[in-house]
Amino acid sequence: MRLLILIILIVIPLVATADCPRLAAARGVPAAPDQVWALATLNLWRLRDEHRHSKLDDPVSAMLLEARLNALADFIVVDLNAPHVLAFQEVENQIVLNRLAERLALLGYRYRSVLREGNDPSGMDVAVMYRSPVNIGSVGTLFSDQRLRGHALYSRPPLVVDIEAPLAARLVVVHWRSAKNLKKAQVYEKRQTQAALLANWVAAQRSPLIVAGDFNTTWGQGRFSASYRRFEQAGLLNTWAELPKKSRYSFRYRCQPQALDHIWVSPILKAFVNQVAVSRGHAGRYDSLYRSKGVSPVSDHDALVVYFTNPVAGG
Numbered sequence: 001m002r003l004l005i006l007i008i009l010i011v012i013p014l015v016a017t018a019d020c021p022r023l024a025a026a027r028g029v030p031a032a033p034d035q036v037w038a039l040a041t042l043n044l045w046r047l048r049d050e051h052r053h054s055k056l057d058d059p060v061s062a063m064l065l066e067a068r069l070n071a072l073a074d075f076i077v078v079d080l081n082a083p084h085v086l087a088f089q090e091v092e093n094q095i096v097l098n099r100l101a102e103r104l105a106l107l108g109y110r111y112r113s114v115l116r117e118g119n120d121p122s123g124m125d126v127a128v129m130y131r132s133p134v135n136i137g138s139v140g141t142l143f144s145d146q147r148l149r150g151h152a153l154y155s156r157p158p159l160v161v162d163i164e165a166p167l168a169a170r171l172v173v174v175h176w177r178s179a180k181n182l183k184k185a186q187v188y189e190k191r192q193t194q195a196a197l198l199a200n201w202v203a204a205q206r207s208p209l210i211v212a213g214d215f216n217t218t219w220g221q222g223r224f225s226a227s228y229r230r231f232e233q234a235g236l237l238n239t240w241a242e243l244p245k246k247s248r249y250s251f252r253y254r255c256q257p258q259a260l261d262h263i264w265v266s267p268i269l270k271a272f273v274n275q276v277a278v279s280r281g282h283a284g285r286y287d288s289l290y291r292s293k294g295v296s297p298v299s300d301h302d303a304l305v306v307y308f309t310n311p312v313a314g315g
Helices: 002-017 062-079 094-106 185-203 222-232 267-272 286-292
Strands: 036-047 085-091 112-115 125-130 135-141 159-165 169-175 209-214 251-253 256-258 261-265 273-278 304-309
Touching: 036 062, 036 169, 036 209, 036 261, 062 094, 085 094, 085 169, 085 209, 094 112, 094 125, 112 135, 112 159, 125 159, 125 169, 169 185, 185 209, 185 222, 261 267, 261 304, 267 273, 267 304
Parallel strands: 036 085, 169 209
Antiparallel strands: 036 304, 085 125, 112 125, 135 159, 159 169, 209 261, 251 256, 273 304
16 A cells, blocks of 8 residues: 555655656747737746745746746747737736847847736736837726735736727736636635626727736636626627638647637627737646756747737728
């Protein structure tokens, strides 16, 4: 019996962190053609700096941070073909974004960035990076003061930016509560409340909307999908519908594909969606991710990208 327990203790962690079998080969996404701009969403797998900012912070070494930033910049430029807008989740602060922007500038792409500190005890936030011809106006957050049972409803409040050009729309970047401990009533309630509050806000808007990020939910998976179904009632269109069914995933949970990352658009913007693509080479590569500490691959999520035609070009 002791031998069996020892084997279990050794083997299970190895299985849990092993790369999944029969994964799709790593590949990037197309470059945006003329008169088209691209928006990508990507979870950065807790991209943090080398300083301890809170009790729950887990800083990395300066050397590892440099390696991660360089690898991420290469991925953005080479594999994602430098999207004009990057919606990020799990980035620690503005300083990290600035350092990433420096590396992207060395590769020939000048990005600006916006981030607003949220309520996450470990310091994770959502953010936006953008480059020409995209221009951004006002920046704010949603529900940052909203409480649920004495705690912040949103650890990472949705970031709202007004895109002024080349297409006028409001972009909302989200990172909903994970499904960890989903069987607990308070976890299910928090996820449902987050979804309902944002869905009601969306339904009340008159401006064209793009809502992007890590929703930690998908369709067709019972209780886990409840918050997806609630948000679906907001009336936005899910751009995954533009891809073949077998391609509609950005994450692998126990090696099973899931579409946790979504980009939703107002019906009025559907005419400007030129194409949708998803990268491969991250989801399901658990062992590679943990062994490299986020250098190769740079995340546990694949990137979802939507390409929008300029209104002038589209007539």
